[in-house]
Amino acid sequence: MHDNTALVEARIDRFVLDRITPNIYRRAAPLTVEAWEVPDEPVPFAEAVRQQFVPFAPGTPWSRPWGTTWFRVTGVVPEGWGADPATALEAVVDLGFSTRQPGFQAEGLVWRRDGTLVKAIEPYNGYVPLALVGGSASPGAPIEFFVEAASNPDVGGNFFYLETPMGDKATAGTAPIYTLRTLDLAERDTVVWELDRDIWTLLGLMRTLDPGTPRRHEILRALERACEVVDHDDVAGSAVLGREALAGVLASPAAASAHRVVATGHAHIDSAWLWPVRETQRKVARTFSNVVALMDEDPDFVFAASSAQQYAWVKERYPDLFARMKEKIAEGRFVPVGGMWVESDTNMPGGEALARQFVAGHAFFRREFGIECDEVWLPDSFGYTGAMPQIARAAGAHSFFTQKESWNETNRMPHHTFLWEGIDGSRVFTHFPPVDTYNSDLSAVELAHAEREYSEKGVSNVSIVPFGWGDGGGGPTREMMAAARRAADLEGSPRVTVGTPASFFAQARDEMPDPAVWSGEMYLEFHRGTYTSQARTKQGNRRSEHLLREAELWCATAAVRGLLDYPHDELDELWQTVLLLQFHDILPGSSIAWVHQDAERNYARVAEQLGALTARAQEVLAGQGDVAVAFNAGPVPHRGVGASS
Numbered sequence: 001m002h003d004n005t006a007l008v009e010a011r012i013d014r015f016v017l018d019r020i021t022p023n024i025y026r027r028a029a030p031l032t033v034e035a036w037e038v039p040d041e042p043v044p045f046a047e048a049v050r051q052q053f054v055p056f057a058p059g060t061p062w063s064r065p066w067g068t069t070w071f072r073v074t075g076v077v078p079e080g081w082g083a084d085p086a087t088a089l090e091a092v093v094d095l096g097f098s099t100r101q102p103g104f105q106a107e108g109l110v111w112r113r114d115g116t117l118v119k120a121i122e123p124y125n126g127y128v129p130l131a132l133v134g135g136s137a138s139p140g141a142p143i144e145f146f147v148e149a150a151s152n153p154d155v156g157g158n159f160f161y162l163e164t165p166m167g168d169k170a171t172a173g174t175a176p177i178y179t180l181r182t183l184d185l186a187e188r189d190t191v192v193w194e195l196d197r198d199i200w201t202l203l204g205l206m207r208t209l210d211p212g213t214p215r216r217h218e219i220l221r222a223l224e225r226a227c228e229v230v231d232h233d234d235v236a237g238s239a240v241l242g243r244e245a246l247a248g249v250l251a252s253p254a255a256a257s258a259h260r261v262v263a264t265g266h267a268h269i270d271s272a273w274l275w276p277v278r279e280t281q282r283k284v285a286r287t288f289s290n291v292v293a294l295m296d297e298d299p300d301f302v303f304a305a306s307s308a309q310q311y312a313w314v315k316e317r318y319p320d321l322f323a324r325m326k327e328k329i330a331e332g333r334f335v336p337v338g339g340m341w342v343e344s345d346t347n348m349p350g351g352e353a354l355a356r357q358f359v360a361g362h363a364f365f366r367r368e369f370g371i372e373c374d375e376v377w378l379p380d381s382f383g384y385t386g387a388m389p390q391i392a393r394a395a396g397a398h399s400f401f402t403q404k405e406s407w408n409e410t411n412r413m414p415h416h417t418f419l420w421e422g423i424d425g426s427r428v429f430t431h432f433p434p435v436d437t438y439n440s441d442l443s444a445v446e447l448a449h450a451e452r453e454y455s456e457k458g459v460s461n462v463s464i465v466p467f468g469w470g471d472g473g474g475g476p477t478r479e480m481m482a483a484a485r486r487a488a489d490l491e492g493s494p495r496v497t498v499g500t501p502a503s504f505f506a507q508a509r510d511e512m513p514d515p516a517v518w519s520g521e522m523y524l525e526f527h528r529g530t531y532t533s534q535a536r537t538k539q540g541n542r543r544s545e546h547l548l549r550e551a552e553l554w555c556a557t558a559a560v561r562g563l564l565d566y567p568h569d570e571l572d573e574l575w576q577t578v579l580l581l582q583f584h585d586i587l588p589g590s591s592i593a594w595v596h597q598d599a600e601r602n603y604a605r606v607a608e609q610l611g612a613l614t615a616r617a618q619e620v621l622a623g624q625g626d627v628a629v630a631f632n633a634g635p636v637p638h639r640g641v642g643a644s645s
Contacts, residue, residue, distance in 0.1 A: 005211075008224050012203060015227045020196050023235040026087060028186040031075040031143065033057065038068040042150075042282065045115050049146065058183060061176035062096075063151035066169050066279075071108075071147040073183060077130075081187055082137035086236075089130040089137050092186045095149055096178035097123035102473030104274060105154045106178045109286050111146040116320050119293040120286030121147060122474030130185070132293060143185065150282060151178050152472070155274040155592060167274075167592030191239045195230075197482040198246045199223065204444030205492050215252075215492045222249040252491040259451035259461055259494035261435075262504035263484050264335075265291065265303035266466035267475035268379060268438050269310065271342050272595045273585040275472075281313045285321060287475040288314060292324045295333055298481050303328075304466070304501050306338030306377040308364035309580055315368070329369050335500050336365050339373030339397060341579040345587045346378070346385045347531070348538065350545050354387070357579055358395035360572070375399035375501055376428070379438040379466070381584040383524035389422030399505045400430040401464070402522075403438045409525040414516075416455045416463060417508050421519040429515070431508060433464050440467040442483040444493060451494045460511040464504040465496075533589030534596050540603030541587055544578045547610040553631050554617035563620040567613055574606050 034053035048070045056062075056071065063069045073091065082089050095106040101123075108121035110128050118132045119125075130137060133145040153166040165171040202219050209216040226245040231238040267287045271280050291303045305311075315322045328334035341360040349357075365371050376392045378384070379402055392400060400420060405413045413432070420430040435450035442465065450463055467484075468476035487496040552571060559566035581599050585591050621629060632638045 005217075005220060008220055011227060012199070012223045015230075016196070016199055016203075019230065019232050019235055020192065020199065023192050023239075024189060024196060025092065025186040026189050026236055027081075028092065028184040029075075029078055030058070031073050031091065031183050031185055033180070033183050034072040034074075035062065036070045036072075037063060038070070041278070042068045042148075045111050045146070045148070048148070049113075049115075056180070058180050061179045062149065063176055063178060064174045065151060065153040065166055065172035065177055067151045069149045069151070071149060071180075071183070073143070073145050073147060075143040075185055077135070077137060077139050077141045077143065077185070079139045081139065081185075086189060086191050088188045088190055089135075090186055090188050091128040091130065091133070091143075091145070092182055092184050093121045093126050093128065093147065094181035094183075095121060096181055097126070098154065099123065100154070100158070102469035103471035104152075104156060105472070106149065106151055107283070107286055107472050107474075108147045108149040109282065109289065111148065113144050113146070117285065117289050117318060118145070120290045120474050121149075122286070122290075122469065122472070124469060124479075125290060125474040125477050127188075129297075150279065151176070152275055152279060153177055168594050168597070189236050189239070191243070192235055194482075195226075195239045195242045195246075197479065197486065198243060198250060199226065200479075201444065201483055201486040201490075202246060202249060205490065208444045208448040209492050213492075218252075219249050222246050250486060250490065253489045254491055254493060254495050257461070259454060259463070260507075261447060261450060261494045261496045262462065262464045262499045262507065263440075263442060263496050264464060264466050264499065264501055264504070265301060265468050265476040265480075266438060266470070267291070267303075267305065267468040267473070268466075268470035269307075270380070270471055270585050271307060271309060271580065271583040272598075273471070273591050275592070276594045276598060277580070280310075281317060283472045284310045284313055285318045286472070288325060289321055290474045291334065291476070292321065292328060294476060294478060294481070295328050298478065300485075300498055301476065301481055302333050302335065302498050302500055303468075303476065304335040304337045304377070306336070306340065307342050308336075308340070308361040309342050309576070311336065311368065312364060326369065329371070332500070335502075336369060336371060337373055337375055337401075337501055338377030339365065339395060340376070340378075341576060342583045343378050343381060344579065344582040345584045346381055346388055347383055348541065348587055349582045350542075351387060351391070352549065353545055353579065353582060354385075354391050355394070356575055357582070358391065358397075360576060360579055362395060372396060375401055375505060377401050377501070378584075379403040382527040382530055382588055384522040386423040386521040389420050389428045390424045390426040392428050393426045398429060399501075400428045401501065402430070402432045403436070403466075404524055404526075405432050405522055406436045407524065407526045411525060413518075413522075414455065415518065416453075417460055417512055417515060419515045419517045420522070421517050423520065427517070429505065429509060430518070431464060431505070433466070435463070435465045438466045439470045439473070440465050441469075442467050442480050442487065442496065444487075447487060447494045447496065456512065460508060462504065462507045462511060464501065527588070527590070530588035530590050537581070537587060537589055537596050537599045537603075540600060541578065541581060544581075544603055544606045544610075547607055547614075548575060548578065551610045551614045551617070554614050554621070557629055557631075558617040558620050561621070561624075563624075564617065570609070570613065574609060577602055577606055
């Protein structure tokens, strides 16, 4: 038979580009847009909606670097829309996104007119179901919502190491950097969307298979038949025929020996990096609102997020979202992981500070949600101290998760699932995913990579894949969940099950009762320059650790003598500030100038407040007369008293 494979593949690609993608939305109508640009730093919803909004049209530039523009969106449902049960009404928003990467650029947060937030607008998640903003699908029904749009610049561009004026508001300029492209009401064809997901899954799978395998050609010919049976002039009316043409190859089950993947929704959000902490607080709200909205839409969706600090920001700034998160956490679908205050660096903080990361994190999760975290979750920190297994076990953790070791420049880690042994002999069950990313979209390429690279073949056959766009990309999407469903039991692909980190670790332990052992530090052969960068940030951390220790000793001494009430809350707040600044892109010095300027101001505040606390404790102790005070500040008992002048 004549081999026309290349021609057929080109035809399929053209079919998707010309016929499927343009017909996912049957029709669209522009909504009315008004705008108000915030003069400086972001403001709350209640303040924004009191401002004077002016008419604003798509095609108009908006907001300077690091600025915020609020869009008020209104309209009515057109006659005849929403009547077909195979359609769904959505607002579609394009703030001027780049397709270069899903995060690191403009983002938006959608609010109802009553001041409750809905979900985010991101480059790969630019829709808002009409029902979520309180709108009726009935013809003539009014539509109204607000979009809080952040014009965060793409600081890194294609190269993260070049000098840029965008890392500091003082040098970033004032010219608008985004142009609003689209803000429409659209009618999504759910059957065409499902067909698009079928094709995306199969086309991706086909291209991972060896050209000589029968399975590859079965998929190719099924896709070719779909191109033939779908009427190019009536895609909506014939999309079901395309799905029928693909049903057989989608139903073919995976091999018994196929790799098994536990897919866990995730969105790695750096607590600061190419944006300041104040923007991280909004990024977290955007992503977590997306997560909750997707959970309401999809009962199979499970999501894991670390960093108690990020939950605390939501509790303080977005209490209605926090309440919705607590409901999902109680259901076991929104899963706090890690048990640390932030995903900290592990090489520069002192041992006491690393312990406090767990003390503060566990206390928050226990107090707010009544849960204990069994795993340490550090996908992105720049190497891991050999003391970590001991600290993790002392904190009650039995599992450790990272991804960063796959970035090693020279020496590849020999295992993906193993026991990590610390310097004192403590061991923690450890996994880093062979998919080699913590921002997967569950594509066939990534799943095949996980299966191919997994080191423990023949002993174990399960790995975890964290999926979702991070750092402002908005987290997992409905498209990713569609991919997970199609790959649940699909010939040529690993088997995918959506589940929690705990379910993965339970399976992995069952399969590996006697894992290999890695002893000592897990050194990262990458990012090594971070340990000589931003000296003032590093000095501030070390000085703060010492001042905290000193203040606690003096205050505890005065408190046990009944001379003052121990300033627990104030010391907790200061510890939390220092713990935040130990985040793995702040303390190592890899963030923009704005982040390190904020860090230096915070360290100065910490030093001032701790100095006052220590002075107060010393003052009340001195008031007792000629009394000597001796401290054993070491970690082990000590005999005798050392005199000092």
